[in-house]
Amino acid sequence: MMKRRHGIAVATALAAILALAAATTAPAPSSVQAASEQSTPSVENGKQLYDRYCAACHYPATTAKKIGPGLKAIYSRGKFEDGTPVNDPTLRRWIEKGGKNMPGFEKSLTPQQIADVIAYLKTL
Numbered sequence: 001m002m003k004r005r006h007g008i009a010v011a012t013a014l015a016a017i018l019a020l021a022a023a024t025t026a027p028a029p030s031s032v033q034a035a036s037e038q039s040t041p042s043v044e045n046g047k048q049l050y051d052r053y054c055a056a057c058h059y060p061a062t063t064a065k066k067i068g069p070g071l072k073a074i075y076s077r078g079k080f081e082d083g084t085p086v087n088d089p090t091l092r093r094w095i096e097k098g099g100k101n102m103p104g105f106e107k108s109l110t111p112q113q114i115a116d117v118i119a120y121l122k123t124l
């Protein structure tokens, strides 16, 4: 099947993300830094995190496929591609664990940052 091609695409995307992360570590806006205490999820912070960690693979303004499916209206659509309901816990789990071709963000994003990304996803 298309496994191999997909793997290369994902590896390329990951390399791009790592390069981007390396290039942007120094002047990262302080609002992106992990908050140690949980606070109200911030859509604004979630958008910055999305641009940094998700946009390489997911268009925010369409459902067209980039490397992963476009995430426009992911929340109001109500279901993931596999039929699972979309809600805060299932989205959080998805972002933490990743998928077949999506990396998990458990180690790179704090629970607060994931809550921020989810708040942003709700606006798409």
Ligand code: HEC
Binding pocket: 010, 013, 014, 017, 050, 053, 054, 055, 056, 057, 058, 067, 068, 069, 071, 074, 079, 080, 081, 082, 091, 094, 095, 098, 099, 100, 101, 102, 103, 105, 117
């Ligand atoms: C390296 C590419 C890549 C990155 C980075 C990535 N994803 Fe994904 N994502 C995918 C792929 C590919 C899929 C399709 C399922 C699979 O094969 O894993 C997917 C699926 C999803 C889905 C399920 C969509 C559906 O309708 O089933 C959600 C939600 C999602 N990603 C959110 C995110 C968020 C939020 C981030 C950033 C924190 C992110 N992804 C970062 C590649 C990526």
